[in-house]
Amino acid sequence: SQQGEEDPQALSIQEGENATMNCSYKTSINNLQWYRQNSGRGLVHLILIRSNEREKHSGRLRVTLDTSKKSSSLLITASRAADTASYFCATDVWGGSNYKLTFGKGTLLTVNP
Amino acid sequence: SAVISQKPSRDICQRGTSLTIQCQVDSQVTMMFWYRQQPGQSLTLIATANQGSEATYESGFVIDKFPISRPNLTFSTLTVSNMSPEDSSIYLCSAATGTSSGYGYTFGSGTRLTVV
Numbered sequence: 701s702q703q704g705e706e707d708p709q710a711l712s713i714q715e716g717e718n719a720t721m722n723c724s725y726k727t728s729i730n731n732l733q734w735y736r737q738n739s740g741r742g743l744v745h746l747i748l749i750r751s752n753e754r755e756k757h758s759g760r761l762r763v764t765l766d767t768s769k770k771s772s773s774l775l776i777t778a779s780r781a782a783d784t785a786s787y788f789c790a791t792d793v794w795g796g797s798n799y800k801l802t803f804g805k806g807t808l809l810t811v812n813p
Numbered sequence: 814s815a816v817i818s819q820k821p822s823r824d825i826c827q828r829g830t831s832l833t834i835q836c837q838v839d840s841q842v843t844m845m846f847w848y849r850q851q852p853g854q855s856l857t858l859i860a861t862a863n864q865g866s867e868a869t870y871e872s873g874f875v876i877d878k879f880p881i882s883r884p885n886l887t888f889s890t891l892t893v894s895n896m897s898p899e900d901s902s903i904y905l906c907s908a909a910t911g912t913s914s915g916y917g918y919t920f921g922s923g924t925r926l927t928v929v
Contacts, residue, residue, distance in 0.1 A: 743907075743920040801846075
């Protein structure tokens, strides 16, 4: 079953603008991860934020996590056409033998040159 | 992080036949997973492939339809059996490697399956 819900489902912006995608989840988590997928290919891991962290940066990416609201956001600054892809959040719940990622529905980002 | 080679990258199959997808990891990993991604949808976990024991299937997926092998810590296969057009999807394998922050996940490049 889907754990996360991303919004918006689709986002179209111009090159140079910032893109913000949001993710909400339902259960307690150990960490939350963001992935990118180009044209139905394999997923590329972007960033992981632990449940005790509130914000994390990696290059042009900024991720926030609000565990009280069970939500996260991914900000891509100064977007480029190459950022065009689908972006998924995934929650990692682990403990005992139950290790797995549960994915949200994804946001399709289109960056127009 | 681990690197996964997945093949085939795509295939077109006749209904009623079976297809086996292979994933080779360049290092030993404890856990491997198989996902299905239906057209325009997110990833749904099919099963966790356990080395030395039977795979653990998620609700809605059964071993007869999706038999999985995990003969060692670097290799796994997923078979899609008795295929129908509804099985047309992208299938992805994933490996989890432990880090101090939790588990890092690497994905294969996916197998795009079309059943006609």
